[in-house]
Amino acid sequence: MLRTxxxxxRRWFSVLSSLKNTAASEPVKEPVTAKAxxxxxAREAYLERAVRVDQAGELGADYIYAGQYFVLANKYPHLxxxxxxxxxxxxxxxxxxxxxxxxxxxxxxxxxxLWKLGAFTMGAGTAAISSEAxxxxxxxxxxxxxxxxxxxxxxxxNQYDLKWTxxxxxxxxxIKSLTETIRQFRDDExxxxxxxxxxxxxKAVPYILLTEGIKGICRVAIWTxxxx
Amino acid sequence: MFKRLCxxxxxRYHPSxxxxxxxxxxxxxxxxxDSPQYAVLSHALKVSVPVVGFNERAIVHSLNxxxxxxxxxxxxGASNSPSLLHSSPAVMELVKFHLVQKRLQxxxxxxxxxxxxxxDLFIKRLELNVPIAGxxxxxxxxxxxPGPFTVDTALPELHxxxxxxxxxxxxxxxxxxxxxxxxxxxxxxxxxxxxxxxxDKSHNYEETFQFARDKLQRTMQLGEYYNNTEExxxxxxxxxxxxxxxxxxxx
Numbered sequence: 001m002l003r004t005x006x007x008x009x010r011r012w013f014s015v016l017s018s019l020k021n022t023a024a025s026e027p028v029k030e031p032v033t034a035k036a037x038x039x040x041x042a043r044e045a046y047l048e049r050a051v052r053v054d055q056a057g058e059l060g061a062d063y064i065y066a067g068q069y070f071v072l073a074n075k076y077p078h079l080x081x082x083x084x085x086x087x088x089x090x091x092x093x094x095x096x097x098x099x100x101x102x103x104x105x106x107x108x109x110x111x112x113x114l115w116k117l118g119a120f121t122m123g124a125g126t127a128a129i130s131s132e133a134x135x136x137x138x139x140x141x142x143x144x145x146x147x148x149x150x151x152x153x154x155x156x157x158n159q160y161d162l163k164w165t166x167x168x169x170x171x172x173x174x175i176k177s178l179t180e181t182i183r184q185f186r187d188d189e190x191x192x193x194x195x196x197x198x199x200x201x202x203k204a205v206p207y208i209l210l211t212e213g214i215k216g217i218c219r220v221a222i223w224t225x226x227x228x
Numbered sequence: 229m230f231k232r233l234c235x236x237x238x239x240r241y242h243p244s245x246x247x248x249x250x251x252x253x254x255x256x257x258x259x260x261x262d263s264p265q266y267a268v269l270s271h272a273l274k275v276s277v278p279v280v281g282f283n284e285r286a287i288v289h290s291l292n293x294x295x296x297x298x299x300x301x302x303x304x305g306a307s308n309s310p311s312l313l314h315s316s317p318a319v320m321e322l323v324k325f326h327l328v329q330k331r332l333q334x335x336x337x338x339x340x341x342x343x344x345x346x347x348d349l350f351i352k353r354l355e356l357n358v359p360i361a362g363x364x365x366x367x368x369x370x371x372x373x374p375g376p377f378t379v380d381t382a383l384p385e386l387h388x389x390x391x392x393x394x395x396x397x398x399x400x401x402x403x404x405x406x407x408x409x410x411x412x413x414x415x416x417x418x419x420x421x422x423x424x425x426x427x428d429k430s431h432n433y434e435e436t437f438q439f440a441r442d443k444l445q446r447t448m449q450l451g452e453y454y455n456n457t458e459e460x461x462x463x464x465x466x467x468x469x470x471x472x473x474x475x476x477x478x479x
Binding site: 038055104 | 402
């Protein structure tokens with residue numbers, strides 16, 4: 001009975017008859033499309049917060065550089081190209097996270113207008129003190145952002161080891177791409193940190209006061225943007 | 229109350245569709261498509277509610293039709309806490325089911341190539357109300373009794389609806405405060421259209437659809453007014469800064 005049903009186990013006395021079967025008896029391999037387990041609520045909530053806070057952070061960075069550029073670009077022509085380069089990178093980061101926000105339907109931070117105003121004021125205000133103070137502001141901001149990105153990368157690496165239907169474990173392509181994006185952006189931010197130090201950020205006059213104050217403001221802003 | 233409002237209306241991250249298994253639960257509901265609750269409530273919504281309205285009789289009628297014991301009435305509402313000021317938990321569940329299922333139905337049969345306009349989708353959602361339109365005022369009063377049900381279920385569901393309406397249509401989405409104002413405007417337009425529909429006696433609810441189109445258009449126009457004003461203010465601000473700079477340069 002079985003033999004007649006399954007052509008591969010059928011035996012023939014003829015030697016050549018197996019030739020005509022070989023092509024047909026090959027099981028048609030369908031591409032394995034494994035799926036990952038659905039994200040738990042906690043994982044979704046974490047991603048939501050991460051995308052929102054990163055978007056708000058990059059928006060802030062964008063506006064800080066806008067403020068600095070507004071004040072410094074004509075006063076110190078040698079800083080113009082440096083600032084322009086950093087600002088362009090921040091605009092790219094901002095646009096990238098804007099895309100993440102709309103495609104994954106995360107709500108933006110409710111107090112976005114306040115972030116815009118605060119960031120522009122911070123950039124323009126420190127730049128008004130001196131160019132070194134502006135660089136000290138950059139140094140403080142990028143230090144906090146770099147640390148925060150590292151924290152997110154640790155969480156993404158540890159907590160998103162999902163089970164797949166084919167028995168393997170691992171993150172989805174989407175998580176991998178988010179990790180890659182954040183890693184790239186963290187490196188960019190740390191490059192800005194180096195640039196700021198190269199341009200005499202340490203010589204700013206109330207150095208400790210400025211950097212520690214701005215670091216504090218950034219931490220409070222991160223805490224708020226994750227929640228509101 | 230406020231804290232709960234924040235927690236409930238949290239809009240969750242939507243992971244990419246292709247890579248994950250479908251969750252066994254259906255959005256904010258605690259059960260999936262193949263559960264007995266779903267069978268009973270969808271039957272009730274389709275068959276019993278148009279006849280008897282949103283009440284326990286509708287659910288009991290469907291339970292009898294589907295050969296379930298009528299004591300299942302208490303199981304169906306189990307996820308809602310009983311409330312003195314509100315109707316029975318099972319009726320609340322029926323109302324919640326109506327809101328969620330109609331919203332999901334909206335995005336089910338959309339073609340992937342061309343997105344519909346916001347107005348078309350808005351009208352489509354109102355059209356889904358037509359079978360139960362006679363009992364719409366009953367539904368709206370269930371939804372708007374102030375209390376936990378409104379805060380936990382009705383309002384978040386309204387916001388999810390306006391979010392879906394924008395996401396699945398070709399409407400431009402925003403990255404800043406406009407994200408909130410646009411959704412708020414659409415939610416208001418939707419609620420007022422439903423209120424209008426509850427009182428509408430015209431043939432095939434033509435007046436409702438006309439009202440909804442006008443309302444939506446006016447909301448969008450309001451946004452346009454705001455944008456134009458903002459743009460003009462920016463222009464004036466930058467202009468005056470440049471003017472001041474040039475005057476200073478002249479000395």
